[in-house]
Amino acid sequence: CTEYQKALKSEDIALKFTKGEELYNAGKYSKANRLFEQIIPSYRGKPQAEKLMFLNASASYEMEDFYVSSYHFERFVSAYPNSEKLEEATFKSAKSYYELSPVYSKDQAETITALEKLQEFVNIFPESQYLSEANKMVKELDYKLEKKAFEIAKQYNRISDYKASIAAFDSFIIDFPGTEFREEALFYRYDSAYQLAMKSVEYKKKERLEAAKKYYISFKKDYANSEFLEAATDKLNDIEKELENYSTKS
Amino acid sequence: QNLSYANGKKYTIANITVKGNTSFNDQTIITYSGLRKGKEILVPGEEISAAIKKLWNSNLFNDIEIYLTEVQGDAAYLEIRLSDLPELNDVKITGIKKGKKESLIKDNKLQKGVKVTENLITTTKNYLQNKYRKDGFLNTKVHINTVPVEDSIKKARVNMVLAIDKGEKVKIENINFEGNTVLSDKKLKKAMKNTKEKFFFRVLKRSKYIEDKYKEDLESVINLYKENGYRDARIITDSLIKNDNKTIDLALTIEEGEEYKFGEITFIGNTVYSDAFLKRKLRIEKGDTYNGVLLEKRIADNSSPDADDITNLYQDNGYLFSKINPVETNAEGNVIDMEIRIIEGKPVYFNKVTVVGNEKTNDHVIYREIRTRPGELYRKSNVVRTVRELSQLGYFDAEQLSPNFINANPEEGSIDMEYSVVESGSSQIELQGGYGGGGFIGTLGLSFNNFSLKDIFNKEAYKPIPSGDGQKLALRLQASRFYQTYSFSFSEPWMGGKKPVQFSTSLSHTKQFLYNPQTRDADKDKRFNITGITFGLAKRLSVPDDYFVLSQAVSFQHYNLKNYNTGLFTFGDGYSNNLAYTVGLSRDNTFNDPVFPMGGSKFSVTAKMSIPYSLFNNTDYTGLKEERENNEAIIADSNKSDLVRNEAAARVSEIDQERFKWLEFYKIKFKGDWYTKAVDKFVFKSSVEFGFLGAYNQDRGVIPFERFFVGGDGLGTYSLDGREAIALRGYPNQALSSQDGGALYNKFSLELRYPITLKQSAKIYALSFLEAGGSYDSFRGYNPFDVKRSAGFGVRIFMPAFGLLGIDFGHGFDSLPGQSQKHGWETHFIIGQQF
Secondary structure, eight states: OOOHHHHOOOHHHHHHHHHHHHHHHOOOOHHHHHHHHHHHHHTTTTTTTHHHHHHHHHHHTTOOOOHHHHHHHHHHHHTTTTOTTHHHHHHHHHHHHHHHHOOSSSOHHHHHHHHHHHHHHHOOOOOTTTTTHHHHHHHHHHHHHHHHHHHHHHHHTTTTHHHHHHHHHHHHHHHHHTOHHHHHHHHHHHHHHHHHHHHHHHHHHHHHHHHHHHHHHEEEHHOTOOTTHHHHHHHHHHHHHHHHHHHHHO | OHHHHHHEEEEEEEEEEESSSSOHHHHHHHHTTTTTTTOOEEEESSHHHHHHHHHHHTTTEEEEEEEEEEEEEEEEEEEEEEOOOOOEEEEEEESSOHHHHHHHHHHHHHHHBBBBHHHHHHHHHHHHHHHHHHHTTTTTTTEEEEEEEOSSSOOOEEEEEEEEOSSSSEEEEEEEEEEEESSHHHHHHHHHHOOOOOOOOSSSOOOOHHHHHHHHHHHHHHHHHHHOOOTOOOOEEEEEEOSSSSEEEEEEEEEEEOEEEEEEEESSOSSOOOOOHHHHEEEOTSSSSSHHHHHHHHOOTTOOOSSHHHHHHHTTOOOOOOOEEEEEEOGGGGGEEEEEEEOOOOOOOEEEEEEEOSSSSSSHHHHHOOOOOTTTBBOOHHHHHHHHHHHHHSSGGGGGOOOEEEEEEEEEEEEEEEEEOOOOOOEEEEEEEEEEETTEEEEEEEEEEOGGGGGTTTTGGGGSOOBBBBBBEEEEEEEESSSSEEEEEESSSSSSGOOEEEEEEEEEEEEEEEEEEETTTEEEEEEEEEEEEEEEEEEEOSOOOOTEEEEEEEEEEEOOOOOOOOOSSSSSEEEEEEEEEEEEEEEEEOOOSSSEEEEEEEEEEEEEEEEOOGGTOOOOHHHHHHHHHHHHHHOOTSSSOHHHHHHHHHHHHHHHHHHBBOOOEEEEEEEEEEEEEEEOOOOEEEEEEEEEOEEEEEETOOOOSEEESSSSSSSOOOTSSSEEEBBTTOOOOOTTSSSTTTTTEEEEEEEEEEEEEEESSSSSEEEEEEEEEEESGGGEEEEEEEEEEEEEEEEEEEETEEEEEEEEEEOOOSTTTTOOOOOOOOOOEESSOOO
């Protein structure tokens, strides 16, 4: 019968608290949390609860059980707005969501929550020591959302739904003005317009060729040195050639 | 007194005291209230109300008040007065069965320690009354008393006594109508779908009085009149008369009004469609009996999402915001002129299309299946179809899949679309052991329906297996003393991610051993091996419509026999190769749930064929056939010496080896299933199947592989020699075909299904069936009416982790081949296959 087992079975909540704290400091988070969970109801409303709840949340965080830690830190923040651990708790609650954020190609609910939480944190603690880390995380999360939207628009191009691709890239460019995918987005939007025009039914062809040409111009204006420029210009030649048919006829 | 927060005075809290009947520490309450000594507050002000609110929200206290007891300069003395809410100690329930008590406590959250509020008592009471009323206990009375517990513990605690008196179940003795001349009592009673008179033979709908349903039924009565031209009909009075404790009467007085007819029908506001076109859609002529219900249906039929009505005409062409209102302009002489006012609005285009909730499945797998894409015109039918098809992927729970319109902008004509999905387990593990075929059979099957091949070396993706790319991967090992089967299959629905061309491949290997009667074990020296590989491509077509799929496959199988002498093979040592091309055309528009389709149809035609070798390999099969017949005659002739007969037998195996070196055959199959919704939630499934195995060269003959085995549950234990187990319930497995299998079969089946539950965790449905089918050895013996018939019933359970499980009891009305009395009852267990 170890000391931990004794504490676990004991009726003495103070003993459980000290033992739990000891375990927590020794890095035995899972064991510590088992003790904490037993005594949290009894400490509700008492002054020691603040520390207890913080340790409970931190232990979950250290165990990488981020679903639980995000929730516990959030509760801590709303229960103890005057706590000296407020900054750390707010940050860790946001960071828990950051850790939960999945790969870009899956549902981004946690990414969006993480961004909101981080923004809130930066607003409340503009001088925080965690600021640079927070900013780094925001950047990473923003990148995920950009990549997601970009890949979806690009997939429409890949499955030859060029109309959808153009529309999706249009929204993408508006929604993410500073994105690092902008160059590629402009290129693929142009490519989609080009493909749409070349495969177009006759009565819409001229209009679509001209639209594609416009996309080329806006691409070239911003990215005159693009690695895609050569490919883009080749396509433009095709467009010009096709357009000649219409000018000679009229 | 008109004090606003703005003119409150500022005080510093000098002290706070707590008074009242509470077991909580004063300090605890003060801390919890958020007020503390030294804090500056406004009186009156937000801080005090915030503190009261906070204490209230703790759900621990009652009668909370905060007083300013003393003021000294700007120092304020506060007092918090409150009392603890009593805790629930014990619940006593009378009047219902013991077994129901626990669920009742759970439903109403009446656990020990809960704070007893007025609200808790009232909601519990209402809940119980409504609950029993719904079951027809109209006279249910519920009394709730609380009794304080007095003991040494200071905490306020109460015992709750719940007295339930359900009374007798109330049935409806009579429904009396008055004032109806045009429609008979009988017709009106029939219109009342959920309120029925009590009647001994009423089985499907019991007679009970449920107020909500009754109100709906009154509406139905009026609608029945409306359908018959009496648009002014109304129910003047309806009363409920209590006869005794068991029965009630319902009395309805109806004022029928007069009969009306349709007059001129004009359209206003339509620019997209002409009057004439809309009139054809409406299919109501001047002079028809006025039928408000029909008119409504032709304009907007709410009972079916893809009905042929005017609203859907607009909805399917982008006019999401269109509004169509029929207005009566003139009702002189009982002839009603109608004006159908149409506000078309702008055609709507999709702006953004998103998916949420895909925690496992990658975007690209979902977006490529979506038929509503950015920049496209809104069409309701595309939304309906997308939902249908996303559910059929099998990755998401069909019941929870919902399309949501967001950011609707009628001025610009744009809308965003969000599909909300909930992932469901799409992997199945099959691990089973059992006795069958003369020994222990163990099976290990793994099938992953949403696999991700690219993540197979990515350690992080194993939670628990790499998933999300929509690929299917299945592994299956089966072994007994007599045979072993290994198979592996993989498929990718969008090869290369560009076009919906499904690529699939499978590999398999089986070993069979003959039974050794001496050792009563498998004889490892006598074996039959089959190794096969298949590559297939399936492509979704756009013509004639895009529910069609064209599939092609090339397969190769190598059969290898060693000392395997059975009736089936005259050559015990030898081999056979089966190189075949399969082409199939199928159409599937069943919806919504693949486990329990509610409608649509599914059919497929496939042809599997080998190269017609005999056309060009210069073998004289006619000669071989004759020689074989001669030799067979010698073998059968008992007057010949053993030596001669053995020689003849050797020659027969040589000939057969020559005939089956490369299998030459063609096989044609047809299968069709139709699902139709019958009354209520009943679904009717009818299906037809047909299969034929033929030879190009009659002299070379029909091959011993690839045959049909009719009868039983249709589960193929080993189907690797191309054989096909065709289910026909009510008979033992494969009993209706001859020993070597049939070359031809047909089957007809009718099934009536009823869903018991279609929840995500387990889908259960009951079924009853009628089947008939037959297996024939050649086309000459074919008679589509010479079939074996059966009927029966059963149940299916689908659980995401286990797949489909079921049991059927079938009764065979006909005799098995070679027997004379009818077969009778047969029980079938179904694992992992759908009928």
